[in-house]
Amino acid sequence: MSDLVLKPPPIQDSRHKLVLASGSAIRRTLLENAGLTFSVLSSSVDEEPLKRAGRAEGAAPQTVALRLAEAKALSVSCADAFVIGADQMLSCKGDWYDKPADLNAARKQLLSLRGQTHTLHTAVVVCRNGQVLWQHVSEPNLTMRTFSDAFLEAYLAEEGEECLYSVGAYRIEGPGLHLFARMEGDQTAILGLPLLPLLEGLREMGVLFS
Numbered sequence: 781m782s783d784l785v786l787k788p789p790p791i792q793d794s795r796h797k798l799v800l801a802s803g804s805a806i807r808r809t810l811l812e813n814a815g816l817t818f819s820v821l822s823s824s825v826d827e828e829p830l831k832r833a834g835r836a837e838g839a840a841p842q843t844v845a846l847r848l849a850e851a852k853a854l855s856v857s858c859a860d861a862f863v864i865g866a867d868q869m870l871s872c873k874g875d876w877y878d879k880p881a882d883l884n885a886a887r888k889q890l891l892s893l894r895g896q897t898h899t900l901h902t903a904v905v906v907c908r909n910g911q912v913l914w915q916h917v918s919e920p921n922l923t924m925r926t927f928s929d930a931f932l933e934a935y936l937a938e939e940g941e942e943c944l945y946s947v948g949a950y951r952i953e954g955p956g957l958h959l960f961a962r963m964e965g966d967q968t969a970i971l972g973l974p975l976l977p978l979l980e981g982l983r984e985m986g987v988l989f990s
């Protein structure tokens with residue numbers, strides 16, 4: 781009599797469709813590595829007007845990040861699906877930073893962050909049928925070394941255009957780690973998707989089993 785091999789229970793309720801409304805490769809990787817089944821539908825939200833409006837009204841960066849994450853999730857139409865939207869803002873001494881346009885902008889940005897502590901305001905929102913069901917913001921603080929100009933040039937030569945896809949002009953899972961003296965906070969939040977809070981939220985919504 782062959783031993784009956786019982787299929788292990790799933791971690792995700794397959795009756796619910798899960799969508800990631802993001803073009804971010806690392807966000808997709810984080811969900812894949814967590815073993816989730818989902819589809820990717822990039823949002824077409826123009827972030828600039830929302831950022832400008834938030835700045836003009838004196839909103840906090842975390843508030844703007846939440847608005848952007850919500851706008852991205854709501855911009856994707858997929859009936860009954862649980863849609864994840866995320867956004868990350870970087871602030872340092874009251875200044876806000878965006879993904880650098882080119883390597884010169886990356887150099888300038890890193891020189892202004894050198895030796896300073898900056899905050900990544902990382903928001904994630906889950907929407908369904910046009911309603912916000914859940915939201916969260918993580919705000920890790922990262923302190924850069926007072927690296928030399930020569931180091932910075934070596935870093936930019938090594939990292940190249942890869943650093944242009946990240947709000948801080950670095951990838952902590954790559955050469956960007958060498959920029960830092962200290963990091964406080966959840967590593968997945970630094971990467972762009974606060975995973976433990978999101979998984980808990982998906983369990984609360986019944987998308988994942990507890």
Ligand SMILES: Nc1nc2c(ncn2[C@@H]2O[C@H](COP(=O)(O)OP(=O)(O)OP(=O)(O)O)[C@@H](O)[C@H]2O)c(=O)[nH]1
Binds near residue numbers: 806823867945952
């Ligand atoms: N690989 C990597 N990406 C990072 C890191 N820190 C921040 N990022 C990325 O920086 C980007 C921040 O820009 P956002 O506007 O939030 O997102 P996006 O890349 O434009 O993608 P969308 O969700 O489609 O808007 C995200 O893709 C983050 O994943 C890091 O250390 N490593």
